[in-house]
Amino acid sequence: MKGRGLNIALGLYVGLIFIFVFAPIIFSLIFSFNSQRFPTIPLGEFSTEWYVKIFNDEDVWKAVRNSVIVSTSTAVLATILGFCTAYTDFRYNFRFKGPYLALILLPPTIPLIIMALAMLAWLSRIGMSGQLWSIILAHSVLTAPFAMAIIRLRLHQMDPDLEAAAWNLGGTEWQAMRHVIVPFCAPAIVSALCLTAAVSFDEFAVAWFVSGLNKTVPIVILEIVQGNIDPTVNAIGTFVFLTSMTLVVLAQLIFISRQLKSHS
Amino acid sequence: MKAPRKFDVYALTWRLPIILWQLLFFVGPVVFMIVISFFVVKNYRMTEAFEFVNWERMLTRGYFWDSYWYTLLIASLSATIAMLVAFPAAWALAFRASEAQRRWAVFLLIIPFFTSYLVRTFSWYVILAESGVLNAMLGHIGLGPFKMLNTHFGTIIGYLTLTLPLAVILQTVTMANIDKTLVEAARNLGCKPLATIWRVVLPLSKTGFIVAALFCFILAFGDFVAPFYLGGSQEPTLPILILDTTKSGQQWPRAAVVAIMMMATLFAIAFTAIVLAYRKPKGAKA
Numbered sequence: 001m002k003g004r005g006l007n008i009a010l011g012l013y014v015g016l017i018f019i020f021v022f023a024p025i026i027f028s029l030i031f032s033f034n035s036q037r038f039p040t041i042p043l044g045e046f047s048t049e050w051y052v053k054i055f056n057d058e059d060v061w062k063a064v065r066n067s068v069i070v071s072t073s074t075a076v077l078a079t080i081l082g083f084c085t086a087y088t089d090f091r092y093n094f095r096f097k098g099p100y101l102a103l104i105l106l107p108p109t110i111p112l113i114i115m116a117l118a119m120l121a122w123l124s125r126i127g128m129s130g131q132l133w134s135i136i137l138a139h140s141v142l143t144a145p146f147a148m149a150i151i152r153l154r155l156h157q158m159d160p161d162l163e164a165a166a167w168n169l170g171g172t173e174w175q176a177m178r179h180v181i182v183p184f185c186a187p188a189i190v191s192a193l194c195l196t197a198a199v200s201f202d203e204f205a206v207a208w209f210v211s212g213l214n215k216t217v218p219i220v221i222l223e224i225v226q227g228n229i230d231p232t233v234n235a236i237g238t239f240v241f242l243t244s245m246t247l248v249v250l251a252q253l254i255f256i257s258r259q260l261k262s263h264s
Numbered sequence: 265m266k267a268p269r270k271f272d273v274y275a276l277t278w279r280l281p282i283i284l285w286q287l288l289f290f291v292g293p294v295v296f297m298i299v300i301s302f303f304v305v306k307n308y309r310m311t312e313a314f315e316f317v318n319w320e321r322m323l324t325r326g327y328f329w330d331s332y333w334y335t336l337l338i339a340s341l342s343a344t345i346a347m348l349v350a351f352p353a354a355w356a357l358a359f360r361a362s363e364a365q366r367r368w369a370v371f372l373l374i375i376p377f378f379t380s381y382l383v384r385t386f387s388w389y390v391i392l393a394e395s396g397v398l399n400a401m402l403g404h405i406g407l408g409p410f411k412m413l414n415t416h417f418g419t420i421i422g423y424l425t426l427t428l429p430l431a432v433i434l435q436t437v438t439m440a441n442i443d444k445t446l447v448e449a450a451r452n453l454g455c456k457p458l459a460t461i462w463r464v465v466l467p468l469s470k471t472g473f474i475v476a477a478l479f480c481f482i483l484a485f486g487d488f489v490a491p492f493y494l495g496g497s498q499e500p501t502l503p504i505l506i507l508d509t510t511k512s513g514q515q516w517p518r519a520a521v522v523a524i525m526m527m528a529t530l531f532a533i534a535f536t537a538i539v540l541a542y543r544k545p546k547g548a549k550a
Binding site for chain 2: 023088115240
């Protein structure tokens with residue numbers, strides 16, 4: 001085969017794709033330590049100016065606190081929702097199971113800007129908008145499908161007889177849940193917590209619409225970006241990248257990548 | 265399995281709260297959005313009504329349709345580009361890379377998909393600017409500067425940031441799951457490499473590819489960040505229209521009309537795509 005030349009060309013091509021995908025992340029990191037007001041190459045001096053600036057910005061700290069509250073609460077809620085649906089889908093067959101699953105799986109297929117408007121209108125109507133927990137409610141619906149998918153994959157690996165065995169040994173359904181199913185799903189549950197937290201931490205459209213005056217980190221970024229070029233965004237951005245990348249990498253290491261291994 | 269009981273408290277505990285939650289915070293908002301499209305705004309306040317003024321007002325305006333067709337066109341274009349650009353890489357990862365390399369590639373590509381799209385877009389803004397990184401690099405080899413921000417090109421780069429990793433992942437997984445012996449058989453029977461891709465690999469990957477293209481389209485169609493910051497919103501897309509109408513004008517009912525039109529379009533396209541994806545090819549057995 002004249003495979004070698006082709007292999008090299010394809011390898012370079014894959015490399016280019018990776019450069020395209022990771023360039024924005026890497027440049028954001030580089031420019032966060034760059035002294036120039038308008039970052040370009042050749043680079044200016046090494047500087048921690050932008051980090052000092054955001055470190056002393058009270059609004060940023062408030063936003064970080066809000067973001068942490070929102071993403072952890074969302075993760076817990078969404079994972080509970082995801083677990084219940086995954087378990088129901090795993091164990092039961094019933095009429096309207098299709099619509100039931102659609103009810104939880106559909107939200108991510110609707111553009112966020114539409115969900116943002118719909119959530120804003122509805123939550124204001126029922127008097128639940130403009131609060132920090134408004135974001136949590138909305139995000140739980142948006143992120144639950146990810147948790148559902150991960151936990152469902154894990155349940156797929158479980159022998160259904162395992163639960164029945166627990167009943168036969170005299171356990172109640174609740175005991176079987178507590179001692180068999182939940183421990184079996186533990187890695188998937190942790191993975192789902194990380195992934196939903198990451199998605200919630202980065203979501204800006206819905207959060208921006210329903211949050212009122214409670215800003216999360218992405219909303220602060222959105223507001224800075226709307227003004228003018230401001231390199232502090234790179235410093236906040238690097239912090240955001242590190243946080244969500246850590247969560248996604250953890251989610252993958254704990255569960256998702258093991259899935260890929262055992263399935264392919 | 266235990267005999268089903270009439271009132272299975274255990275089963276309902278896992279089911280009912282979720283149904284209520286989703287009705288309240290998913291179905292509620294979407295249905296209410298349809299309802300408010302018939303409300304009217306008086307003195308900056310939304311009042312209950314059942315009138316078609318918002319529909320009439322939006323659907324008879326040229327700027328709405330300009331925006332509608334532009335969004336449809338640029339989202340389709342970017343989905344096509346994403347699929348085409350992704351293909352050689354996905355093909356290499358599926359057929360040429362080792363199992364471990366493929367796992368690494370997918371592992372790495374999942375990360376940006378879940379990582380702040382907003383900051384990545386801003387980073388592109390800096391890279392693509394008139395005196396930005398890319399133009400500075402091109403300047404060294406005597407090219408440019410090119411105007412890349414506030415153009416359709418900028419918008420598409422933004423969309424690709426969102427969709428390209430996904431397209432590569434979905435295409436790779438789809439093609440990696442093809443039965444390799446079929447591909448080898450075609451080659452052994454004298455089928456040329458490109459013909460093998462066209463007549464064996466692609467037909468076998470049809471479902472996965474259509475779903476991938478559909479996701480790329482949905483993501484681009486609904487995104488306001490790329491056309492706003494990189495495209496300069498000179499030609500406002502539908503999401504920008506929703507944003508402006510909601511945020512500055514307080515015209516929620518009119519924004520709802522735009523949103524409903526978007527959803528209807530998405531449903532029509534998704535439905536068509538899924539029918540195409542699962543239709544059996546002519547003459548093939550199940």
